[in-house]
Amino acid sequence: MNDQLLGRVTDADLGPVICVVGARPNFMKMAPILRAMAAHVPALPVLLVHTGQHYDKDMSERLFEDLRLPTPDVNLEVGSGTHAVQTAEVMRRFEPVVDTYQPSCVAVVGDVNSTLACALVAVKKNVPVVHIEAGLRSYDRAMPEEINRILTxxxxxxLYTTERTxxxxxxxxxxxxxxVCFAGNVMIDSVVFGRANARSVSHTLQACHVDPGVIRHPLGMGLVTLHRPSNVDHPDSLRALLGVLGEVATSLPLVFVLHPRTRGNIERFGLMDLIDPARMVLLPPQGYLEMLGLMAEATLVLTDSGGLQEETTALGVPCLTLRENTERPITVEQGTxxxxxxxxxxxxGxxxxxxAGKGKRGRLPELWDGHAAQRIAADMYPWLKQRQADMASRLRVL
Structure with missing residues (x-):
């Protein structure tokens, strides 16, 4: 177990909280939670489990470093696969971890396959499940993430929520x-934590051997990310979006951070010629601090990412979401x-x-203040102690 997380004084009677991360968004959400659990008095004992759903080893290590996440206590090294294969493999490899460490609870974040898989293992073993970022709904069951959210x-x-709705x-x-406990948005905790150390756009481009002068423009630059199957897995959809992005790039140079899935499909469908390298810079996946810098300096962001909708709202940067719906409506109602x-x-349009200066300015939603993780730790400790006391009482009756 990570000594650096446990602090000087812990509750010796409390089993470890197994904290699960699996894919990139989980890292940003779990990092502040681990810090808050370590800072709580007494500190909550933690076991960090990385399922390996995000299977780019170099990128995972880079994100852990950027977010100051400790080295995972356990790495299940599941890797890629279909939704069914990945979910099943996480469950198969996670079960012995639960058996070995006898946790006080299993804490999962977000809506990826690892979230549901580990929650299923825990609940079937009568281990309490804590879901952080609960209650978000797109009402689009064609999205695998929506199924994961509902079932978890x-x-x-x-259940800790990010917004009152x-x-x-x-x-x-x-x-x-x-x-249910309304705690605020832990994703914003990471934005606040990392903002001062965000990499500049020039630094990021130079590190990728790109001349920053390519995107120098009086109106600034735009940032693009695409990865959702509905946008990138079908030739016609991807071709249409690349065509529109090409039109946008005639007015504003774009930096397009390419998800491996998106790059592979652009190449497979023969669409690379739709990208004008003089107006659209293609970059490989970036670390957290690089992405934070790109967002902060962008004039606008075009994306289908849920996390970027929240981060741009926190940064006050206009965001255009290339989806028909969102599970984060507060970013539309109150944000940018x-x-x-x-x-x-x-x-x-x-x-x-x-x-033209008519973009949404937005405002920070309630409790998106950089302290959500502290509120979660402050609530979770007495909740776990009460459950422990209730269990002891039931055993005495038996």
Missing amino acids: DQIADR AQDNLAREGIASHQ NTLVGSNREAIL AVKDIL
């Missing part, structure tokens, strides 16, 4: 209010996010407005 919330014992979603699904789908006219 149904089997969780303690999430509790309404949970109530409609029959989850009792006493199980606008849903534009894949509609050419909507995208170009929104870009035109932003470049």
Whole structure:
């Protein structure tokens, strides 16, 4: 177990909290939680498990370093696969970890396959499940993440939400209010933590052997990320989006951080000629501090990422989400996010407005203040102690 997380004084009677990370978004959410658990008095004992769902070893190590995450106590090294294969393999490899360490609970974040897989293992072994970032809904069941969210919330014992409307979603699904705690958004904790050390755009481009002068423009530059299957797995959809991005690039140079899946499909579908290297810079996947710098310096962001919708709202940068729906409606209602789908006219019109100074300014939602993880640790400790006391009482009766 990581001594650096345990602090000087821990509760010796409390089993470890198994904290699970699996894919890139989990790292940003779990890092502040681990720091808050270590800082709590007494410190909560922690066992960090990396499922290896994010299987780029170099990139994982880079993200851990950027976020100051400790080396995982356990790495399941699951790797890629179909949703069914990946979920099953995480479950198969995670079960012995639960058996060995007898945790006080299993804490999962977000909505990736590892989130649901580890929650399923825990609940079947009568280990309490804590879901951080609960209650978010896109109401689009074609998204695998939506299924993961719904099912994880149904089997969780303690649910921490990022916005008040999430509790309404949970109530409609029959989850009792006493199980839910509105704590704020841990993703924003990482933005606040990392902002001072964010890499400049020039630094990032030079590190990728790109002349920063390529994107120098009076209006700045735009940042692009795409990875959702609905946008990148079908030749016609991807071709149409690349065409629109090409039109945007005539008004504003773009930095396109390419997900491996997206790059592979662009090459496989023969679409690379749609990208003008004089107006659109292609970069490989970047570390957290590099992405934070790219977002912070961008005039606008075009993305289909859920996390970037939140981060751009925190940074006050206009975001155009290339999806028909979002599980983070607060970024649209209060933040800087606008849903534009894949509609050419909507995208170009929104870009035109932003470049004319009419983009959404937004505001920070409630409790997106950099202290969500502290509130989670402060709530989780007494909750675990109460469960421990209730269990001891039941055993005495027996």
